């Protein structure tokens with residue numbers, strides 16, 4: 037039996053401590069909610085318009101359109117590209133299901149391209165060979181908070197005349213060679229799911245683009261395809277961000293840079309602690325690629341005997357999660373595509389080895405020491 041970790045002082049804590057975050061901004065958030073309640077203006081309106089402008093500025097894009105979720109942002113982007121039956125969209129199988137779900141829901145075919153194991157992002161070398169005459173778009177995912185290697189992806193897309201839709205749900209604030217994610221391709225899709233770096237009090241999403249015609253089409257599509265009430269140019273949907281969410285998110289956006297810096301500081305400290313305990317030779321630690329920063333929506337390691345480690349950590353009061361336990365090409369929902377084990381070996385290996393450790397700006401040194409000490413005692417015991 038591995039030795040018990042001495043951790044008497046650390047109370048149980050979650051992977052992301054949203055209550056700790058709320059305590060730091062409670063007055064402003066509560067005032068924002070109050071402001072919307074007094075106005076009784078819940079749909080669209082100034083909170084949403086202002087938030088769109090603020091996100092556009094933050095992401096360095098000309099246009100931004102708020103919608104109901106990150107999943108809807110992906111769907112709206114593909115709808116605006118008129119992706120449908122007979123089309124293919126190239127993406128990664130090592131992502132949240134929504135990325136490929138948006139493609140499949142429109143009747144198009146997700147074409148899965150394997151990842152680079154060190155970055156967990158699309159292997160840019162493998163994207164070109166996956167393009168066919170039916171390819172309409174490429175969706176790189178900036179997984180865990182670091183941009184995909186966009187140089188080759190953008191070049192391939194240009195050469196082949198296909199669009200790039202960035203799934204930036206986990207990466208608000210990340211940059212690639214100086215350009216913020218979401219303004220590198222034709223458009224960017226963001227999520228404000230509570231556990232994202234900029235999290236709402238519920239669901240929310242955003243699209244960013246520098247293409248005015250595309251922005252206009254997105255705006256039509258998210259409001260039933262109508263420019264004015266009861267006149268419809270396109271078949272759209274109802275996907276809006278609530279004014280209440282916009283008001284809360286506007287408060288939080290003002291803190292995003294300092295929260296990101298806090299996440300990066302925790303990541304640096306993890307790296308130092310792992311090196312001090314000589315765990316850097318055992319664990320696969322996050323690699324920040326040149327030209328990139330990392331905003332650490334997740335701090336993900338690759339660990340030998342991952343499942344045993346996860347159970348051991350749980351027994352010692354250390355939360356952890358597996359993102360993602362099964363790559364999408366092997367999920368039941370996508371069996372009709374005909375993929376089999378071995379088709380995306382790096383994604384399959386990642387799904388066996390990855391473990392996300394707690395990382396959030398309010399995390400204390402004691403909490404972080406407990407995580408690292410527990411991992412050290414697990415490997416010392418074997």
Ligand SMILES: *Cc1c(COP(=O)(O)O)cnc(C)c1O
Nearest residue numbers: 105106107132134205227228229
């Ligand atoms: C969270 C997430 C989404 C979906 O966002 P929702 O707002 O939950 O619909 C899409 N892609 C990735 C990579 C995500 O992490």
